[in-house]
Amino acid sequence: MASFNLFLLPGDGIGTEIMVEVEKVVAWFQARGIARFETERGLVGGSAYDVHGKAISDADMALAQASDAVIFGAVGGPKWDAVPYDARPEAGLLRLRKDLGLFANLRPAICYPALADASSLKREIVEGLDILIVRELTGGVYFGEPKEIVTLENGEKRAVDTQVYSTHEIERIARVAFELARTRRNKVSSAEKRNVMKTGVLWNQVVTRVGREEFADVELEHVLADNCAMQLVRRPKQYDVICTDNLFGDVLSDIAAMLTGSLGMLPSASLGETDPVTGKRKAMYEPVHGSAPDIAGKGLANPIAMIGSFAMALRYSLDLGDAADLLETAIAAVLDSGLRTADIAKVGENTVSTKEMGDAVIAALDRLAV
Numbered sequence: 001m002a003s004f005n006l007f008l009l010p011g012d013g014i015g016t017e018i019m020v021e022v023e024k025v026v027a028w029f030q031a032r033g034i035a036r037f038e039t040e041r042g043l044v045g046g047s048a049y050d051v052h053g054k055a056i057s058d059a060d061m062a063l064a065q066a067s068d069a070v071i072f073g074a075v076g077g078p079k080w081d082a083v084p085y086d087a088r089p090e091a092g093l094l095r096l097r098k099d100l101g102l103f104a105n106l107r108p109a110i111c112y113p114a115l116a117d118a119s120s121l122k123r124e125i126v127e128g129l130d131i132l133i134v135r136e137l138t139g140g141v142y143f144g145e146p147k148e149i150v151t152l153e154n155g156e157k158r159a160v161d162t163q164v165y166s167t168h169e170i171e172r173i174a175r176v177a178f179e180l181a182r183t184r185r186n187k188v189s190s191a192e193k194r195n196v197m198k199t200g201v202l203w204n205q206v207v208t209r210v211g212r213e214e215f216a217d218v219e220l221e222h223v224l225a226d227n228c229a230m231q232l233v234r235r236p237k238q239y240d241v242i243c244t245d246n247l248f249g250d251v252l253s254d255i256a257a258m259l260t261g262s263l264g265m266l267p268s269a270s271l272g273e274t275d276p277v278t279g280k281r282k283a284m285y286e287p288v289h290g291s292a293p294d295i296a297g298k299g300l301a302n303p304i305a306m307i308g309s310f311a312m313a314l315r316y317s318l319d320l321g322d323a324a325d326l327l328e329t330a331i332a333a334v335l336d337s338g339l340r341t342a343d344i345a346k347v348g349e350n351t352v353s354t355k356e357m358g359d360a361v362i363a364a365l366d367r368l369a370v
Contacts, residue, residue, distance in 0.1 A: 003036040004318050007067035009044040009060070009096075012080075012089060013291025014301035014354075015073025021303035021358030022071060022310050025327065028365055029314075034323050040067075044096070045075025045089035045291075055092030061099055065282070069317040070096065071310060072286035077293035089291075097137055100282040102270035103169070104176045105135040105249065106312070107288060109236075109256035109266060114335040118261030118344045121233065126259050131239045132184065133256060134177040135249025137270055139169045140199075142246050165199045165245065170206040172273070177243035178215040187219040187240040191228040191248055203245065229255055253288060262343040263289035264302030267309035269316050283317045285309040299353040302341040304331055307361055330364035337364075 006026065010019035026037050042048075042060035049055055055075070064070050075089035085091075096102070111119060111129035119126045144162030151157055174190070181188045190207045194200035204222055211220040223231070225248040231238065232255045244252060257266045266289070272282035287305030295301060308331060315324035339360050342351045352360070 001033060001036050002318075003038065004068040005066065006037055006039045006313075007060075007063050007070045008039055008041045009056075009064075009070060009072045010041065010047075011045040011073040011075040011092075011291065012047055012077050013074055013293045013296040015045075015075070015291055017296070017299070017301050017354050018287065018303040018306035019071070019073050021354065021361070022306050024358055024362055025307055025310055025365075028362055029323060032369060035318065035320060044072070044092040046077055046080040046083075048092055049080060049083055049087055049089065054087050055089055056095055061095065064096060064100060064284075068280070069313045070100070070284040071313065072096070072284050073306065074287065074289065074291035076291045077296075079293075094142070096284055097270060098143065100270075100284065101138065101272040102282060102284055103136060103138045103273070104173055104271045105133075105137040105253075106176075106180070106269040106271065106316075107133040107135065107249075107253040107256070107266060108268075108312075109133065109253070109260050111260045112332055112335050114332075114338075115261045115265070115344055117346065119259055121259060126236065129236055129259055130184075131236065131242065131256060132180060133242045133244065133249060133253045134173060134180065135253060136165075136169060136173040136245050137249075138246075139165050140246030163197065163199050163247070165202060167202070167206055170203050171210055174207045174210040174243060175214070176271070177241050178211060178218050181218050181241040182215075185240040186217070187221070188215075189221050189223050189228065189239050189242045191223050191225045191242055191244040191252065193225050193248075194222075195224060199245070207243065225252065228252060232256055232259065257288050262302060263287075264305050264341065264343045265308075267305050267307075267312050269309070269312040271316060281317070283313065285313045285317075299355060300342050301354045302343050303354050303358050304335075304341075304361075307331065307358070326365065326368060327361075330361050330368055333364045333368070334360045 010016040111126040116123040116127040141163040144164035149159045192200035192203040194204045270284045311324045311327040314320040
């Protein structure tokens with residue numbers, strides 16, 4: 001039986017609650033003899049700041065580096081609004097992405113038929129939706145320098161964020177998108193703002209060349225990012241894989257999230273480069289939603305995005321594709337049964353707690369594994 005090391009970072013708010021439900025799923029697969037999992041917990045975000053004075057400690061970063069996969073909850077909350085900028089909860093997430101080299105963020109947006117009515121769009125627009133946003137994660141405006149707020153001679157303040165991309169950064173994210181498209185419906189939509197941004201011009205040129213020279217069998221289209229946002233709420237099923245930069249990927253993936261009915265439904269994977277010797281890659285898996293401090297501790301959080309993120313870990317890091325399929329089928333079966341947490345329930349519909357939804361996934365796994 002294969003053995004894997006998982007590093008769990010629950011974080012803040014509802015992150016601690018949904019991580020408990022993932023641990024149940026991990027234990028289920030181990031009990032079934034699918035694999036052996038060694039798990040260790042660490043601190044990130046506000047919880048790390050309270051203990052270490054920083055958003056993630058060097059010791060926990062070392063554990064993340066040594067793991068087969070990092071399973072991440074959520075960070076942040078009003079409790080830490082006044083902490084220094086470099087120690088804010090989100091700084092822990094950014095450090096993980098940067099130090100682990102997690103340049104490719106995969107955010108699937110799948111609308112299960114049972115949840116089509118939970119979307120704010122009409123059923124016929126979203127039913128059967130299955131798109132994948134591939135977001136560049138370690139470059140662009142979030143990491144570019146200079147990044148500063150300065151005081152001018154006249155007393156005014158000026159803020160600067162710098163958008164920077166190199167050929168190499170664009171090439172590697174484009175290859176991920178094209179390779180994934182080959183496993184899906186063979187279409188990539190590259191989103192940028194070449195009409196007003198030089199980085200958009202370079203992005204367009206590089207993606208075009210990579211597609212022409214290395215993936216001629218994959219359909220490629222270019223779309224301006226603002227138009228892509230509009231099309232996502234107008235006719236989202238025209239897309240298969242959307243490849244885009246860090247900033248636009250952040251925005252477009254949140255739009256896609258709401259097509260599915262709730263941010264609580266979307267998992268994500270953040271992947272590094274494949275090691276040419278071991279064939280392994282650094283990776284972190286997290287739900288797209290935030291820490292939701294307003295409902296933390298109340299048992300209202302939807303754990304499906306967190307559980308779905310573990311399914312992505314099974315698929316992309318642990319080479320357990322059949323186990324990932326089983327878990328995703330169990331999630332669909334639970335939704336088909338009518339169970340709903342508050343975020344995906346219709347008005348007046350009965351809802352279940354975070355724990356009850358996690359237990360229902362385990363029960364579905366039991367039924368499917370017979």
